[in-house]
Amino acid sequence: xxxxxxxxxxxxxxxxxxxxxxxxxxxxxxxxxxxxxxxxxxxxxxxxxxxxxxxxxxxxxxxxxxxxxxxxxxxxxx
Amino acid sequence: xxxxxxxxxxxxxxxxxxxxxxxxxxxxxxxxxxxxxxxxxxxxxxxxxxxxxxxxxxxxxxxxxxxxxxxxxxxxxxxxxxxxxxxxxxxxxxxxxxxxxxxxxxxxxxxxxxxxxxxxxxxxxxxxxxxxxxxxxxxxxxxxxxxxxxxxxxxxxxxxxxxxxxxxxxxxxxxxxxxxxxxxxxxxxxxxxxxxxxxxxxxxxx
Numbered sequence: 001x002x003x004x005x006x007x008x009x010x011x012x013x014x015x016x017x018x019x020x021x022x023x024x025x026x027x028x029x030x031x032x033x034x035x036x037x038x039x040x041x042x043x044x045x046x047x048x049x050x051x052x053x054x055x056x057x058x059x060x061x062x063x064x065x066x067x068x069x070x071x072x073x074x075x076x077x078x
Numbered sequence: 079x080x081x082x083x084x085x086x087x088x089x090x091x092x093x094x095x096x097x098x099x100x101x102x103x104x105x106x107x108x109x110x111x112x113x114x115x116x117x118x119x120x121x122x123x124x125x126x127x128x129x130x131x132x133x134x135x136x137x138x139x140x141x142x143x144x145x146x147x148x149x150x151x152x153x154x155x156x157x158x159x160x161x162x163x164x165x166x167x168x169x170x171x172x173x174x175x176x177x178x179x180x181x182x183x184x185x186x187x188x189x190x191x192x193x194x195x196x197x198x199x200x201x202x203x204x205x206x207x208x209x210x211x212x213x214x215x216x217x218x219x220x221x222x223x224x225x226x227x228x229x230x231x232x233x234x235x236x237x238x239x240x241x242x243x244x245x246x247x248x249x250x251x252x253x254x255x256x257x258x259x260x261x262x263x264x265x266x267x268x269x270x271x272x273x274x275x276x277x278x279x280x281x282x283x284x
Contacts, residue, residue: 025283032278039271043165044264045104053103056114064121064275071128072283 022073033065127219141216150281160189161270180245187238
């Protein structure tokens, strides 16, 4: 909840967190995926699930997060 | 000596039992197949959004400035509260507290309805400004991502209402009821987590 409110404030005041847009985008996305991981592990109870399921979810979070950070930063032209 | 060995084997057995008890598969394989497939599809759209954004960064920034960050943030909080209430409902159902579970589920449905109302208002506002899904590439993705998510919410809210009503009417909660509830809860949490990514990606990143 606190992370959501923090993202809200950062979203209204661009440049508040970092001057460079890439760093601010990366920070916002990392916070979002951190929240997503919390939802998956605790709300969806994957933290206590069999390893295959847990690893699949972790992989989805990791790949999506890294992929989006790289692509929104414009570092890679696919 | 034999007593020591007996004790050791008893300890080992207890540890093994603890480990099996710790591992719990929420829902069944089919619901996870559906959820992970859905999440993978959304990831593909997220990456496509980011890819097209690279080509037309200024257009995407100008269009993003027309979006209402406050409505998006309130919707994020609505879905988070709703998800948390679903967790409470599931915990209560496992303990056999049908009424408590029903009220929590009704609260979750209420927050879900709040999301639908705010999102509908946002779409109406965009329509009033003559903005539609063909206005530019940003709005193509805006309507695809938020529209698909909206569709998921519209399916999810009646599901939550159904659970709330059936829990209120039930006098005894069976294991099958809990299993069904788990699957519904997983779906609703997925709806929540997808919005947690859509919101910063479409509304926030500079």
